Amino acid sequence: MVRFEDISTPARLAEPGEGIGRDELSLATRNHGLPLEALRYDLTPPGLHYVLTHYDIPYAEDGDWELTLGGHVERPLRLDMDELRSYAAVTTRVTMECAGNGRALLSPRPVSQPWLVEAVGTADWTGVPLRALLAEAGVRDGAVDAVFTGADHGIERGVEQDYQRALPIETATGDAPEILVAYAMNGAPLPPQHGRPLRLVVPGWYGMAHVKWLRDITVAAESFTGFQQATAYRLRQEPDEPGEPVARIAPRALMVPPGFPDFMSRARVVRPGDHTLEGRAWSGHAPVTAVDVSTDDGHTWNPAALEASDDHRWAWRRWHFTWTAAIGTRVLCARATDAEGRTQPLEQPWNRGGFANNLVQRVPVHCTGL
Amino acid sequence: MVRFEDISTPARLAEPGEGIGRDELSLATRNHGLPLEALRYDLTPPGLHYVLTHYDIPYAEDGDWELTLGGHVERPLRLDMDELRSYAAVTTRVTMECAGNGRALLSPRPVSQPWLVEAVGTADWTGVPLRALLAEAGVRDGAVDAVFTGADHGIERGVEQDYQRALPIETATGDAPEILVAYAMNGAPLPPQHGRPLRLVVPGWYGMAHVKWLRDITVAAESFTGFQQATAYRLRQEPDEPGEPVARIAPRALMVPPGFPDFMSRARVVRPGDHTLEGRAWSGHAPVTAVDVSTDDGHTWNPAALEASDDHRWAWRRWHFTWTAAIGTRVLCARATDAEGRTQPLEQPWNRGGFANNLVQRVPVHCTGL
Structure with a gap:
């Protein structure tokens, strides 16, 4: 019998002098950074923007995609892509960076996606302001978090999961930054690796917040404690600390x-x-x-x-x-x-x-x- | 005084158990493979096609690009992008694979771009048949090779060079395969990393033949002995063998x-x-x-x-x-x-x-x- 703990091991630090392993290389050959000479472009050309995918890129076509918005709201919504495109659209130019950028230069090196310094890119994202959708649904008193669920599915550190992240409800309903439920990148439908057909864009935040292949938004009356919020993406010196959450991009x-x-x-x-x-x-x-x-x-x-x-x-x-x-x-x-x-x-x-x-x-x- | 041999060392094999080094990782974070779930698409979506760049991606715009065609020909040509686009265009769907695909799984491991199995992609390439340009220039008797020079410049194993590769003149003037001087990929201008504004496409051959950022074609009356032809891309068991040239893609x-x-x-x-x-x-x-x-x-x-x-x-x-x-x-x-x-x-x-x-x-x- 296969047990998840046999194939999904705890986070660890590399030993002194330990080379990049097959696991790290498997991530490096799939995901990719911005070749630094491409910093010459205001807008990163297609295919040069950094990409990080935790699991597999889901195979999705526009036609049958639906976004649900429910939980602690007055009027749950169910929207297809045509309905989403019928809202007033906003386009924002955003520099996005992976929270793990620079990791492979650290000593000791945390064993994960081994970025040097190139996990960045800039694109024009077009979509519906998140706060408009939340206003239409009517957030109820007592809401704490908005939880975003992607269609990407896998195991991480022993936990089988769909990729999920949350934002505080004040951030999700606010306009600083204006958060987008985005369906276009540089004027074209999202490429598969950037979330086709729908993703969250949270200007100023590291990439983990910009949930790709977005299929559900649930307003919660309690703090979200999912893996990517409470276990991953925390700033810790020791493994058993709760740690501070990773959020906005450092200069x-x-x-x-x-x-x-x-x-x-x-x-x-x-x-x-x-x-x-x-x-x-x-x-x-x-x-x-x-x-x-x-x-x-x-x-x-x-x-x-x-x-x-x-x-x-x-x-x-x-x-x-x-x-x-x-x-x-x-x-x-x-x-x-x-x-x-x-x-x-x-x-x-x-x-x-x-x-x-x-x-x-x-x-x-x-x-x-x- | 900096000497090239200090920063540009000979090819080597990894020691048993040696992890991937910083040099190999630097290549892996720049270049990238096809995430294997993208084998689902007939035509690889933009940004998921494998990319290998030896040096830097040159910064080039269409406006001032010229292709020269000279050497052992009757009528040397000088063509700008508009002139190239005025020729009858051919579009061919081509699966391209890096000659080094699978390298990082080998034992012992040659130290270079550390591909696992994902260095592949398929695109529709549009351009002018190479043989039409060579016919217009008039290849003279005694021609042996057509030499293709890209704008990418660097050092490799101690040799400073522009990237150059040759094809036998019979291949270059033949139609099996029909070789393209290509200016479009999937109906759009070439992305920078795929050779903007011009590249060679040699269907059926490994990627090293498809010279990117193509700026010159020289017909030669002698065999081309440049670095990428006579030193690199040879099949050798021992370092001092001449070796067989790498050419067509194995199944x-x-x-x-x-x-x-x-x-x-x-x-x-x-x-x-x-x-x-x-x-x-x-x-x-x-x-x-x-x-x-x-x-x-x-x-x-x-x-x-x-x-x-x-x-x-x-x-x-x-x-x-x-x-x-x-x-x-x-x-x-x-x-x-x-x-x-x-x-x-x-x-x-x-x-x-x-x-x-x-x-x-x-x-x-x-x-x-x-």
């Missing part, structure tokens, strides 16, 4: 690595002279107000030019900086600061899940006259 | 893993009863004529139903098979055979590059009544 700047790479080592090479360093910066807490660049591994910093956000409050901002390269090896860094004064650490902010880690990116670059 | 069948997964181990779970196993099968040598399924790790085999190819000679064919699952663990396999009698081995066909390996896929599945 981060990323750089397009300059020059050209070695295929295997990915080491970067430039020729001597001026190079425009460029990249993007974002924060889910407050607008990014400054990006600083270091060309000496974080010892000294200089301000980068930060471009206008064009009123895309929830999207990354482009920055650039001119660097005069001389023969030798330098470590380049960029650091974002937001309007609430949050910035990025030079030492890793470690937790057992490897979540919400916004350690400054380090890009070693070799300048050669060859 | 392969892949299965959509049935049931649902565990997040971390990717172990598969099904309930007892009937399950439709399904997948795709392809060969670059000759049409696939049979797919067989084993539910006992390759000891016994039964024929699967193979669906019509709808005249898409160069695309995969869907197959399906009904399996009645009973409590316990089984290893499922599928095996393709083509019209020339080529099939897939149960023991690994090993070479130092991990190329053209079409080992039968093994999918362990746990059937539980829980």
Whole structure:
């Protein structure tokens, strides 16, 4: 008899020096990040936006999809895709980042999806404001959480489940951010891996909140204690702590690595002279107000030019900086600061899940006259 | 002074038990495979087709792109994108597979892009037949190779290079297969990671032949001995052999893993009863004529139903098979055979590059009544 505990083991940390395992590689070959040179695009081209799927991508077509909205409401709703598209639509440009971004650089390394720094992307999402649907259903007094259920099904740490996450009812019915029940990405129906035909988009929050393949919203009069809320996506130093929930995206700047790479080592090479360093910066807490660049591994910093956000409050901002390269090896860094004064650490902010880690990116670059 | 040999080391094999390294992970997070559940689609949805980029994705827009065609020809050509689009267009559905697919399952493991089995995808490619351009330029007597140069630039095993590959002139001017200089994928301009704005498509050949970001074609009166032709992409048992070149795709069948997964181990779970196993099968040598399924790790085999190819000679064919699952663990396999009698081995066909390996896929599945 197969027992779930035989195939679904507890979370663990890698041993010192332990290479990436077959399990982590299986996730890395399925899910994928943004190749950092694609930070050049305001809007991430299709297929380059990061993707993380916990289980399998469900096979779904528009025709037979229904969203139910029930629980602690006056008038439960059942809506097909045509009905959802008949509501006034809102389009928002959103930079989305996986809560586990940067995990594989941590020491010790939490064994899970092994992101380096590339789990990010920006898209225009179109859909119905969640608060409009909740208003139509009539949230009853005493509501605490709105619980979102996706069609993706699997086992995680021994628990068989549909993917489910909740938002506090004040967040779900609020407009800061304006949460979308989205059916289009960059003007086209959602690709399968981004939730076809329907997903939640929660601007400013890490990716785990943006429930894909959304099929049900249940308003609850009690706090949701499902696996992805109470067990996963918590900031813990020790396994038995309750931990703080992961929510909004910490500020981060990323750089397009300059020059050209070695295929295997990915080491970067430039020729001597001026190079425009460029990249993007974002924060889910407050607008990014400054990006600083270091060309000496974080010892000294200089301000980068930060471009206008064009009123895309929830999207990354482009920055650039001119660097005069001389023969030798330098470590380049960029650091974002937001309007609430949050910035990025030079030492890793470690937790057992490897979540919400916004350690400054380090890009070693070799300048050669060859 | 930085020397290329310090940052660009020779090819090597992993030690027994050596985990995936940071270098291999850096490739795995950038490049990505087809999540196997997406074998359900005839045409791979955008973003799910496998991608392998040797260096960086060049930043290119249509407007200023030019293709030059010169060398051993009567009338050198220089064509912009509008001129290329003015030729009679051909659209072909092509299943493309990376030559290194399956590499990370080999023992010993060649250290490179660590694919498991998922480096495949199918798309409709539209462009100008290569032979039409070569005919217009007038290939001169004594031509041996057509050399294709991409805009992607990097270092590989100590050699700085633009990505370049050649085809024998008889192949380049022939129509078996009809080779395309392609500017559209699934009816839309090429996405950046698939070669925007122009790439070669060589139906039936592994991915290394389909040069992306194509900017030059040079007809040569001597055999091309560039890195990607004479050093890389050769089948070798020992490092100093010349080796046979990698060319056409060996037959392969892949299965959509049935049931649902565990997040971390990717172990598969099904309930007892009937399950439709399904997948795709392809060969670059000759049409696939049979797919067989084993539910006992390759000891016994039964024929699967193979669906019509709808005249898409160069695309995969869907197959399906009904399996009645009973409590316990089984290893499922599928095996393709083509019209020339080529099939897939149960023991690994090993070479130092991990190329053209079409080992039968093994999918362990746990059937539980829980």
